[in-house]
Amino acid sequence: MHFGRHISGQFNVELESIRTHVLTMGGLVEQQLSYAIQALNKEDVELARKVVRDDHKVNAMEVSIDDACTRIIAKRQPTAKDLRLIMAIIKTITDLERIGDVATRIARVAIESPSSKERQFQVSLEPLCRQAIQMLHQVLDAFARMDVEAAAEVHKLDDKLDAEYEAVVRQLMTYMMEDPKNIPHILQVMWSARAIERVGDRCQNICEYIIYFVKGKDVRHLGDQSIDDALK
Amino acid sequence: MHFGRHISGQFNVELESIRTHVLTMGGLVEQQLSYAIQALNKEDVELARKVVRDDHKVNAMEVSIDDACTRIIAKRQPTAKDLRLIMAIIKTITDLERIGDVATRIARVAIESPSSKERQFQVSLEPLCRQAIQMLHQVLDAFARMDVEAAAEVHKLDDKLDAEYEAVVRQLMTYMMEDPKNIPHILQVMWSARAIERVGDRCQNICEYIIYFVKGKDVRHLGDQSIDDALK
Structure with missing residues (x-):
């Protein structure tokens, strides 16, 4: 990462700590989403209840990271790339929190859903779920490495x-x-x-924040071609 | 507003300019939403096409306000209430942009929807639409005056x-x-x-940012009771 160049070692520590928290939050959201989908597919009401119960943890992380970002801006007065990192983080955690909400919503369906004996149809959400979790996993990975090429691929x-x-x-x-x-x-x-389909849109948003941070270009609303152009 | 106390007159001007842009964006989004709903209810394909065509204006405003916010942070290094205002604005415009997306989605339905002659059912979305537009209108009004009591009512x-x-x-x-x-x-x-129902959630988010700015308290994920407590 780019953190080495700060005169204030403490600033580095603070930025690194926020970044670690975002990755932890991402990991938790990914887990919530997989559990919710597993609960839906296997009709595991207990697991679904756990997802609903744990949603507050995701929310709390959003609030606390947001607060840390505001405090670091006030205290360290970051500019240029540091400021872009903080802006990208503030936006990323909003999308992560919403993916957490999606997990809760799916878990609620799993809780209220009738058991398979009563079902007259079989449509598997499995491939859709697998793709969404895959996208989330890859975008978190791109975020961890701030890898724009990987972000463009996920997009x-x-x-x-x-x-x-x-x-x-x-x-x-x-x-x-x-x-x-x-x-x-x-x-x-x-x-x-x-x-679940909306999770993909949220992941695309996070891709755009990664590109914004690394390249300093706001590629929202522009589509895949413009993203490829921005990376050239 | 609180802008009078800045030593730098130029800072005041910049903050006021950003705030004006947010209100302009809010006005445009409100218009997009009413046009979209009108197009759906009256099967006015021309109006629906206009909504889809104008969506890029909303997007462009989001990008430009975001950019202005980042620049003002880098240049003016705001703290305390000024910084909270900018944070509240950054989050508000995200929600406004998403309400703009809702308008476009509804407009697309109006374009693809068969004409009423073919319809075998009559369900009016009118009351739902009216309430959503009302909520958006009131929250923008609360934002303009940074009125926490009004925000809590809209919530x-x-x-x-x-x-x-x-x-x-x-x-x-x-x-x-x-x-x-x-x-x-x-x-x-x-x-x-x-x-349209989701527009309500977005408006609630904006209410929460208004309270955050004025009271310095993050009331997200807490519910109406905690909001009332925060205002005491």
Whole structure:
């Protein structure tokens, strides 16, 4: 990283500590999301309850990292790349917290969902889930190394996630039409699928913050091609 | 406002300019949302196209205000309340931009939606829409005056919006079950309803940033009661 050049050793320590906290938060959110999805797929109500119970930990981390960022700005008056790092962190943790909310929402569906014996349809959210967790894992990895190339790669994965999501929705719609009495339950599954699809958008946001930090270019709202151009 | 006390007159001017831009952005987002909803309700495809076309303006404002905030931090090294104002602004514009996305999503539904002649059901999104726009309008007003009491009032309105949303979903579900061939179209309406419901959550976030700025207390994730306590 770039932290070596500070005159104040204490500043380095503080920046490194915030960065570590973001990675810890990312790890927790990734765990929450996998547990939630596991709970949904295996109908594990206990695990789903654990996810709901642990959501406050994610929230608390967001608040505490945010506070640390504001304090470091006030105290150290960072400029240039240091300031961009802090800005990127402030935005990243907002998206991480929202992914945490997605996990909780999926866990709630797992808790309220009827058991498989009552189900008249089988649509697997497995591939969609696997892709979303993969994207989150890769973007956290890119964040840890502040690797713009990796971030740009992750950014492109969202198209695949969207396509998978569309396929799931089409399948679920067919089941709804075939047997309307399943509609309320299928809608629950559909909301979950949509929530998982949104994880991809959140991961894309984090990719954009990584690029902003490293390259100093704001590539939001620009699409994959402009991101590739920004990295040249 | 609190801007009078700065030694640097130029700093005042810069802060005031950023705040004005946020209010302009808020006004544009409010307009986008009302146009989108109007387009959906009156099946006005032209108006819907305008909303989609103008989304880039909202995005550009987000990027430019964000940039102005980062520059003012680097240049003026604000602390305490000034820094909290800038932090509140950085977060507020993210939520405003997302409300702008909601408007675009609704406009897309209005463009793709079949005309009313083909519709076999009538569910009005009107009350839900009215409430969401009202919430956005009030929170922008609270932001303009940095009025914590008004912010706390808006925060409470979300429960009503959620209840209205639940009622709409139940109604739509009944129509789906009655006539499954309408399912694809009803799902579109349902996604719109959900997007509008989310506007309420975004407005709540902005309420929380107003309280953070004025009171210096982070009331996120705490609920209405804790917000009332924070204002005492």
